[in-house]
Amino acid sequence: MSVPAGRPAPSGAFEFLTTKKDEFVGWARKFSLFPYPFVTACCAMEFMSVSSTLYDTDRFGAALPRFTPRQSDLLMVVGTVTHKQAPILRKVYEQMCEPKWVIAFGVCATSGGFYQNYAALPGIDKIIPVDLYIPGCPPRPEMVIDGIMKLQDRIAGDRHPIVNERF
Amino acid sequence: MDDAVFNRIRERLAGIAGEAAVAHGILVLEIEPTRLLEVVRALKDEFGFDMFLDVTAVDWPQREPRFDVVWHFYSTREFVRVRVRTRVQFADPTVDTLTKLYGSANYMERECHDMYGIVFRGNDDLRPILLYEGFEGHPLRKDYPKHREQPLVPYRDPKP
Secondary structure, three states: OOOOOOOOOOOOOOOOOOOOHHHHHHHHHHOOOOEEEEEOOOHHHHHHHHHOOOOOHHHHOOOOOOOOHHHOOEEEEEOOOEOOOHHHHHHHHHHOOOOOEEEEEOHHHHHOOOOOOOOEOOOHHHOOOOOEEEOOOOOOHHHHHHHHHHHHHHHHHOOOOOOOOOO | OHHHHHHHHHHHOEOOEOOEEEEOOEEEEEOOHHHHHHHHHHHHHHHOOOEEEEEEEEEOOOOOOOEEEEEEEEOOOOOOEEEEEEEEOOOOOEEEOOOOOOOOHHHHHHHHHHHHOOEEEOOOOOOOOOOOOOOOOOOOOOOOOOOOOOOOOOOOOOOO
8 A cells, every 4th residue: 555755654543533512622621620729617628638649539630729710610619608708709710711610519618507607608609600519517538529520521511612702 | 832822812902803713723803894904914013914815705685784804814924824804784895905914915805896896995906807897796795696697799699
């Protein structure tokens, strides 16, 4: 078989494949979640546990924490948020670029938990939209991993408009 | 050894402080609010109570005078603690500031003002420290409604 000069020989493996745009972008996005840990309380211990060696969220493509919201696309709100802190959380959320997702990690971020008083915000969904709630006080690492995988499934199945008026 | 120190304090403050019982190893001095500076100055200058531990309040809603104001001091010379307690009226919950004697009293007086609305006469800086500007009321008073929230960020529309 003659090969035109300057071209590599065909390997016999896949040279190209076809897919849909949304599936392709979703597949890329679900494995490149850059979390921003907004860590305020004792759930931080469980967050450290789930993100470090033993459980290792890096296996799911969701580990490299970015300590600026501008470079991240997954906001993990870990722990109690007080009314005094709520403006900060809102600002952090607003600084994140699209596309972005939010996980409420632990029962305090989900609903305020057992704090029902003058100080605590009863769930971060009162001020920002939340994609995934992980209950527990604190949640087991397995629950967090399960939650991340559920979020990844959602991202994979989602529509991903590449160009619209917002993005 | 503690008893000896406590007895000397009792003798020194006889006639100024009322009851002076020992509770959990701490000497408890019940005083009138007007004698506060006098008592604390004596404790600090003569017995070495140079560490200001805390000031807080207790709300007794059924009682008048309604509030207890409670200070704790530690003597780094005698290694004992003392608790000074006084009562103030709901209508005028005012005591003297101790910031002239202990610089560290400032933050704790601000917290006590936040939570109970105790006014520290002579402390010019009673801005909120744990609460925020615009917060109405004093949340650790018993008549503050348990569920009353004062959010700083308007809540979202709860549509799905």
